[in-house]
Amino acid sequence: xxxxxxxxxxxxxxxxxxxxxxxxxxxxxxxxxxxxxxxxxxxxxxxxxxxxxxxxxxxxxxxxxxxxxxxxxxxxxxxxxxxxxxxxxxxxxxxxxxxxxxxxxxxxxxxxxxxxxxxxxxxxxxxxxxxxxxxxxxxxxxxxxxxxxxxxxxxxxxxx
Numbered sequence: 572x573x574x575x576x577x578x579x580x581x582x583x584x585x586x587x588x589x590x591x592x593x594x595x596x597x598x599x600x601x602x603x604x605x606x607x608x609x610x611x612x613x614x615x616x617x618x619x620x621x622x623x624x625x626x627x628x629x630x631x632x633x634x635x636x637x638x639x640x641x642x643x644x645x646x647x648x649x650x651x652x653x654x655x656x657x658x659x660x661x662x663x664x665x666x667x668x669x670x671x672x673x674x675x676x677x678x679x680x681x682x683x684x685x686x687x688x689x690x691x692x693x694x695x696x697x698x699x700x701x702x703x704x705x706x707x708x709x710x711x712x713x714x715x716x717x718x719x720x721x722x723x724x725x726x727x728x729x730x731x
Contacts, residue, residue, distance in 0.1 A: 580690070580698060587621045587687040594713060596683060596702035602671070604697045605662030606637060606687070609653050611645040616695055618646075621687055628661060628682035628699055630672050635661035637684060637697060661697060674701050 580603045592598070608616070615621065626640040637659045644652045663671075674680045685698040705713070 580688075580696070582686070582688040583691050585686055585688040586616050586619060586695075587623045589623050589626070589683065589685050591624065592683050592685055592700065592702065594705075594710065596681065596700070596704055597709075598685075598700045598702050599674075599680065600701045601685065602663065602667055602699045602701075604635065604667075604699050606695050606697050607660040607662060608642075608695055611648040611651070611653050612642050612659075613695060614648075615642050615645045616687065616689075623684045623687055623697075626684050628684060628697075630668060630675065630682075633665075633668065635663050635668055635671065635682075635699075637661055640684065640687075661699070671699075671701065679703070 620643050622641045626637060628635055628637050630636075639656060640659065641655055642653070643655050671682060675682065680701050680703050683700045683702045685700045687695065687697050690696050
């Protein structure tokens with residue numbers, strides 16, 4: 572019998588966040604994936620360097636890959652330093668990969684990395700989201716709703 576997965580992921584230290592993703596996409600489902608890194612990449616992430624703003628994930632030949640994520644070279648690295656924007660393999664179960672492939676191919680969804688973080692065991696993880704792109708009018712509605720929530724909170728503070 573399989574263990575139930577926790578609803579929230581154990582994020583001890585968040586290295587990179589993709590804050591724009593919630594504005595540009597409707598988030599349907601999230602997955603926690605391990606990431607295959609070299610030694611200098613892990614050291615660079617531990618120093619808090621890294622960006623996933625233009626990154627996306629894709630499934631090729633039955634394997635998930637993180638593409639266009641920028642982990643800069645380690646400052647104290649030597650000639651064995653890594654390439655900053657190389658594709659990195661994501662570690663997911665076979666069933667999870669099949670679920671992602673089905674959603675991307677049939678429903679026209681996108682795989683977006685939401686954050687890169689270290690869990691309680693010190694392992695680097697990526698929070699992946701299955702997302703559907705928002706249209707311009709959806710983005711305007713999001714801005715309108717956010718402004719109304721801010722104004723409502725301000726009115727409640729002022730009027731008690």
